[in-house]
Every structure is written in structure tokens, then in C-alpha cells.
Amino acid sequence: MTEPTRMLPAAARLYGHTLTRLEPAQVLGMAERTARNTVLARLSVDFDGRYDDAVPERLSVATGPLEADLDVLRGELSDSTVRSFQRRSRRAADGEVTFLNGTVQFDSPAHPDWYDHGADGYPLLWSLKLYAFEPLRWAMLGYEDPQDAPDEVVAVFDQWVRDWTDSVDIGRPGYLRSAWTPWAVSLRLQTLARYMAWRTGGSHDGVPEGLTEALAGEIYRNALFLANHVEGDVGGNHLVENGLALLIAGLLFPEADEPWFATGRSILGRTGARQFLPDGGHYERSPMYHAIVTTRFVTACSLLAASDRSAPNWLIAMTKQAVAYLRYLSPPDERLPLYNDAVFGQSLPLTACLGYAGAVGFGADDRPVPSHSPMGGETGYYWLDTDHGQLLVDGGPVGPSNLPGHSHNDMLSVLLWVDGQRVLTDTGVYDYADNERRQYARSVAGHNTVQVGETEPIEIGGKYLMGARTEPTAEYEGADPTLFRGHYETAAAAPASYRHDRTILASDDWWLVRDELRGPDTETEPSVSRLHFHPEVAVTVEDSGTVRATGSDESSALLSVYPLGVSDVRTTTTEYFPEFGVTEERQTLELEAGPESGTTAFGYLLDPSAGGHRAPSCLDADK
Template sequence: MPVNMVPEQLSRTWHTVIRLKPVQVRYQLQYRMPSGNGRLNRFRYRSSMAVTGSPVKLIPWITKPHAADGNTFSFLNREMEMESGIRWDETTFGKLWTYNLNYMDYLLQERMSTAEGTRYIMDFIRDLPRNSTGKEPYPISLRGINWIKFITAHQIRDRRTDHALFAQYRLLKNHPEYHLMGNHLLENGLSLLFGGIYFRDQGLFAKAEKILAAELPEQILTDGAHFELSPMYHQVILDRLLDGINLLKNNHVFDNQGPLLALMSEKASLMLGWLERITFSDGTIPLFNDSAFGIAPSTKELVAYAGRLGIPVRMTRPGQSGYRAFNFQNYEIRLDVGEVGPTYQPGHAHADTLNFELYHRGKPLIVDTGTSTYEKNGRRMLERGTAAHNTVQVDGLDSSEVWGGFRVARRASIIHLHEEGNTIGAGHDGYSRLGITHYRRFQCEPDSIQITDKLTGRNQKEGTARFHFHPSVQPEIEDHTVRFRGGTISFTGAGEVSVTEFQYAPTFNNLQPARVVEVLFTGKLSTTITFNQQ
């Protein structure tokens, strides 16, 4: 390792660790000790745990995509056939693929038979002592809910399944993910809720209540957004929250369920409103931060599920999340003028401050690069970096210092936010280490958008504004003007304007060639997007 890399790594680590909550540090240390997380690795299925569950009642939930056919499994656009038996710790396609295998969402896919689903469960139980992934808290959380739903749908009463499930819930109860917090801890709480109701276990329910009562008010912002600011994870969490509401509404087991149900219903209503606001007219979400299509239920599915549960859509004023939406007959634009995410858990954040996505007449025009992988590699770094987004990069640096796959060291903070009518402007200090502040203003009119970028400060540095076009769009440059079917983009204050290729990632492991326009400038750049009259 080069000597000059050591201070840089120490700096990144320091600026990451100082933002952690004390409870995260404590649990990080505890789970790394042999007497802590070591218990996970020495887990043994104990058939002597004679705890059986009780049937629960649930109204129809959202079914999962088809992912399993015999011993052939397909997740994240990667398919594998396991002819000699299911390898629950298979890592050929990366850790996230292994997680999906262990979540067992496919138990809830359409036309999953009782016999086939039971075979998967029994195979998993037999292999559990050797399956390190299956014993991690997050897979336990998702799998536990899936097992209880499958058991409910197929009216299964099986002691071996119950004993294994209770053993896993005991493990989860003793190892909630306080070292990570964020959506992981919320998933832990929602799953423990299912375990508490299914097993009529006051201890599991109390743990769930403690987690949810603390985390829901913190993680669901005042405008309804999930605080990690990934529209995809917002959909995932909302789906799970609606499942929890489904469970509590239809199963009255503990006397103190009422306040928790009220809290969950209130937050779900807010989440629905925020999601409807940022969803485009074609039903898709902006791919801000770690987001990809095909992972979470659609907005339409979630609104319908909420309707079946009697949960209304509650719209509030745009606020804390920093995500804004403007809709006109000619176009829809989604803006990010918010923070990178919670200070102590920005694992799914990108260096994309003041980013935007633009749809023209219901079709994507300017898009985010997206997310194709969670592996710690060059592609992951590229997709999280500023150059992969529709904002300004200065001196080749990222506006927030993303590193290590899921970490952020120094990060941009929003300053000077101003909103009036269809105009919104904000600055950020992500380039303060260069002595630069980036300020961007959007002025949205029915047939045009004016974007003004300013780089101010003690140093004069060159900025690069990027505009990533959807693969279906072929932009052409003529005299500093970009022409596309349906309109033009012109620049004032630009130096060089060029077009090059990038890889668009709408789903995991799916890269599509597309074009990005790069505009070099110093000081100030005015960009005018004009749509043709039709």
C-alpha cells in the first residue's frame, strides 16, 4: 500500500466513525467479540424447543415475483440451477444474491404449491447449522415473515417448522441490528412483531414494540419519506409496514396492540402520500441513491394494498426529505435538494446532491445512472460517485466522499435552500475542502426549465455539469446546443460541450449503453431545456 494512501484512509475512516451513534459503536464491538456475534456462528437447531405457533389471519398481501422453479433460482437478473441440491451459502453471484436465496420471498410467488414450499423450508432447516448467511439477523427478519405468510396461506401445522422458526426468532431477539440501525433495524422490529403474534410470545412482541416505537418516528420523516432517501427502500419498508398493519388489524393477541397499530397506520399513510408525489406518471420511481426497478412492489400495488387495509393516502407539504416534484403537461421533473441521508447511516446514499430526473410526455428523458451492484468494486464506486448523476462535479471530486461500498466520510450539506412557486434553489458545501460552494437553481415553466449553476468561493475551479439521457434518446450537439426529439438544451457560460457514452443501470446486473452530455464551465452556467409545442 502506498504510504500516501494511509492518511487518506485514516481520514475517511475518521469522518465516517465520528458520525456513528454511541449505540452503534457499542454493538459493533459487542458483536465482534466471541461472546457476542459468535453465538450466531455456533447456532444449532434444537428440536427440544417445543414451542408451536398459532394460526394467524391475514387479508391478501402483495405477491412476490417468480424466482424459483425446482432447484433453479433467479434473482437480480442472475439465474442458477443447483442440480445436486440447494447450496444456501452459494456466493458465485455475490452476497446480495445469496441473501435473496435465504429471504425465501419465492414462497409467496404465484402458484407456489404447498408441497414445493414445504420442501424448500425443510431443506433450509436441515442445512441451517452450516448456513452462516441464513443465521444473520436481516435474512431471518425477511424469511420469518415469509414463512408465517406461507404457513397461513397453506394452513400448515408442523412442529418441526415451528421449532426452527422460533429458534431463529430467539436468535433475532438477541441480535437486533443496532450496529447498523436504519432499515435493517426497522425490518428486525417488524419481523419480531410477526413472531410475537404467531407464537403468542410476549417477549418477542415487547422487543418489536420497543424497536418500532423508537424507530418509526425517527425513520419516517415529517413529509413521509423514509430517511435513507432511497425511493426503492421506501417502497420496500412501506410494504413491510402494511404487512404489520395487516397482522395487527386481524389478530388481537395482546392488550397493548392499539397504540402501536395507530402509530404504524399514521406513518404508512404519510409514506403513501410521499410516494405518490414522487412517482412518475408511468408508475416508476426516480432512481435516486440506491434504487433499481424490479426489487420493490410498485406504487400502484402499495396504494391498492393500503386501500384493502383502510389506510388512506395522506399528502403533506414537501419538506424534510428534500425531494421535490413539478408536473406539467409537457414534462415531469424530480429534484433532490436534500441531505445525503441520516448522518449515522448513509449506507445507501450516493454523492448526488442537487441531482434531478426528467420525463418528457410520460417517458424518461434525463435519468439517474441507477444501481447495478452492491459488490465492493469499481462499478459500485462509479454508480455512487457524483459523475454518475445529473449534477455538477468539481475538480474531479465527489460532492460526498463515498467509499467502501456502503460508507460515506465527508459529505455535502444543504445550505441556502429557497423555494417560491415553481422556483427552487439550494447550495451545498460538499466542495468546501476546495474552497468552493455549489449553488443550483431550478425555474420550472410549462414549456421550459431554467437551471442555473454557480461555483463560488476563494478558488476558481472548473466544474462539469452532466446530463444522462435514457437509452431511447439520442442527443446530438450543434453549436453548444443539444437537440433531442421533442426539444433542445442550450447553454450560456459553457466552455466545452461534448457527448460520450455511459452505462445505464435500471435494474441489478443490467447495463445498457446510453449517452451523457458533459458541459465544462467556470463560475456560472445557465442551462435552458425547452420543449417543442405539440
């Protein structure tokens, strides 16, 4: 880093770096949204009235494709998932609404205060989920038919639609940061369209007078708004939501004189070509967002098939690759790996995602060959399997340089499953607020990799900021033994200055992890390799320095860790965020080495064998 740059405050460096990496479309989109949100809202123009006037008095709707898709999707949900949706929808109808594991009790369940609903202490995402009408999604996925749902569930959610239409205006100050945030509009449009199909389609009786018209008018109004507010400024998974929402609007209103279908299909095409990497992984490199985005593409294919429209070849090819990569990422416990911004409970369960894809026509293929090839693996996740478990290593970049929001300092980090049980975990995400937990979840200390001193390999800050990037290089050999080699060197503009090489060898019933660090920082600061254990795993350090990991009952041996070339072995307690708003304590192993005058080399052997083998005496981190 040059001296003038080094002297800048960290916030200035991060904002400067982030802004200079944005693409022109993002900058223009940010400027346009800011102007609309601040300047236009102050004009004496009735924007809400203009949108209302643009909605035709009579609307012809085609709910058949949405009904068919809902049936397919619901059919792939497990009984426990269905019961969960039913329970959550009943509670919401009683006024107890829970998102992000934070609950608000509405005084009047059927008439929520959309602008002052008591969620001020929660992140903005809580309100956006309310604006997206997520409880309606729980009802229609939990109950096959509205007549199967409790009367109060249907009555309350019907009233929510009427209340929203009557009381939530377009153009209020701050509207693009609250009720009319385009991402929330996209999800709202998708949910209301499906709710309309569930509530009023087929032979369902007992639909209240005017409900069909109210739903159709509100969906139409949302589509008009979204078409004018496609999120070029945000990009990423938001554009996929925009594209699918407009595609749904075009299918729902086939006689409308609006190019929604073509626009939505075009957005999905451009976005998919940009965001899906050649191996099928999503470029934000979050397994959670990959599952969400893949599910949206599966829905697009399902709706087109149900509407007797031919899905274009590019859509089928993109979706097939994305589904194959999601299947490749599936761990033994069938729950998402939590790399980068990822938690449980935001996407559909992994088995449901894959079951839905299979039901739509994207069947179970073998793991895609490119991800296990030395020449492939653009996303960068590699599996190293042994007789007793599976290890997943992150050998790819942290995410796109112009979209740092969901990226973590997890380069060369590992996750481990032993006999199907999650043993070494990532940290997950507590929320998207600018706080200590957000910083920890994104920091190198929150991942199973090496930290030099107190520095970050890539500077982080705020909710989403990230400084000068570096990209690892990775080599993978899938023979027996399986070998992974990866390294990265901190960027010249980064505060840290070192190179990290990690080699992982897997054979029979063990993994050997060896780290080398060299550079100015390693000569003055110690290096620490961390292993974060699942909360259900108990860890003890023996006098010899060997580490034993057992199940929560402390009677079932899971793993032995043999530190190599370290000066200190210790355990500490850290936080684990498996879901938004949830924190659990876990044990973390810290292996310290250095500083050294030259190359710092150390590592560990992971041995999960039931026979309790000891580490071979020939193993030496310096060899």
C-alpha cells in the same frame, strides 16, 4: 482540511470519519456481533442445540391474520406482476434460481447446498436472498392457493423447509455473516410465516404430514434467534425488518411465553420516530428503501387489523405520512425515482405498494403540503411541473451522518419526465460490491448535477464509506413560475473546496437551470454539468450547440437543451443500472465551463414544447 488530515490516505480518512460518526449503540452492536461471529463460534458450545431445546414440543399457531393480509396484498398486484412471480417460482422449483439478475442452477432442486450453492461470483446479497427464502414469496404471491400452483413448486419448497431445518446450524464459524445474518433471518421469518399461512391455513387439503410442525418450529427458532440479535449495529431499514418479523412471530404464536409482539411493536415505534422525517420521507432518502419500509409499516397495520388488535395512534400516523410521501414521490411513469441506492425490482412495484396501502386503509391523498412549502421538505425532493413534464430536484442531505451506506453524491441533481416518459435519469445501482461500478453509481459524475474538476463534494470509497458531509439549503416557491434555489458548500475536512448554487425556474413549457460555483477549486479546475439521458432517448448536438433529444426511433421530438455560458458541449456514453446486475448504455451530455478567476456561472434551458420553440435571446447565464 488541515494539513495532517490531508496527508492521510483516502481509505484512512474515510474509515476514520465513518467510525467517529457512529452512535454508541452502533459501536457496541458491531463489537458484540464481531465477538459472537469469531469468538463464540470457536467455543465448544452447541448453540444450535440450545435454540432447538428452547422450541416447545407443541405449538399453537394463528395464521388467520397472515392469510387475510396475503389476500389483500395479492389483490393489488397487476396481472403482469403475478405472472412474473409464477414464472420465477417455477424456475426456482426446477433448480434455476435467479437473484440480482444472476442465475445459479442447483443440481438437486429440492435439496440445495445451503453453504456451497455456486454463487461465489455474486455479491453476498445473492446468498442472503436465498437464505431469506425469496422464491417461496414468489409462489405465494403468484398463486392464490397452493392447489393452483404446479405440484413440483409446492413439493420442492416444502422440501426446502425440511432441508434447512435439518442442515443449517446456528453457531458455525461466520454464521452472522451468512445464513444467520439478522437481516436475512428477519426476511426468512416473515416469508416462512406467510408461507405457513398460505400452505397450511384455511381449508387447504393435502398438507404433508409434519410440515406444519416443521414450519412452526423453524419460525419459532428464528424468532428466538432474532430477539437476541436485533441489528442496533446496522440500524436503518434493517431495524424495520427486525421489528416487523418479531411482531409477526408474536401474532403467529399468541400463546408463546415470549415478548416478541411487544418487542416488535416497540422497535417499530422507536425506529419510525427516528427514521421517518416530519414530511413523511425515510431518512436514508432512497425512494426504494422508502417504498420497502413503508410497505412493512402497512403490513403491520394490516396484521393488527386482521387480528382484532387496535393499531396504536402513532403507528397509524407514521404509516399515513409515509404512504403520503411515497405517493408524492410517484412520477408520471409510475416507477420509482432512482435517487441514492435505488433500483427497480427490489420493492414491490410502486403501483402495488400504493394499492396495498389503499386497501389497508391509507387512501389516495393529495401530495403532502410540507414538501411543496418553503418551510418544509425535510427529505428534500421537490417537483417543478410544467405543461409538458415534471422535473424532480434533490435539494436535501445525502442521508444520515451515522449511516452512509446508501448515500450518493447527488446533491442538487435533477430527473425529468416529458409527456410521461423518463428522459433524464439517475444511475441506479449495479451491486453493493467494492468495485468501479459501485464508485461510479455513488459519484457526482453519475448524477445530473455539477462536478468541479475531478473531485467529489463528499469523499466516497469502499462499498458504503462516505467522508465529511455537507448539507444543502433549499428554498421552494410553488407559485407560477415555480422557483427552486439550493446551495451547498463543501466541508472544511473535505478534499474539495467550493460552493455550488443551483437555481431552477419552471414556467409554461420550459425549465431554466442556472449554476454558480465559487471557491479555490473553481479557479483552477473546469466545471462540468452532466445530463444523463434514458437509454431509449437519442441525443444529437447541432452545430449551433443546441442539443436535441428524441425517442428511440429518432422521429419523436422530446426535448431541446440550450446550453448557456459554456465553453464546450459534448456527448459521451455512460452506464445505467436500472436493476441489480443489469447495465445499459445511455448518452450523457456534458456542459463544460471555466475555470474562472471569480464566479463560474453557466446552465441550460430545457424546452420540451411540441412547437419546437427556440430559447429566448434574452436568456444569459451571467445575468
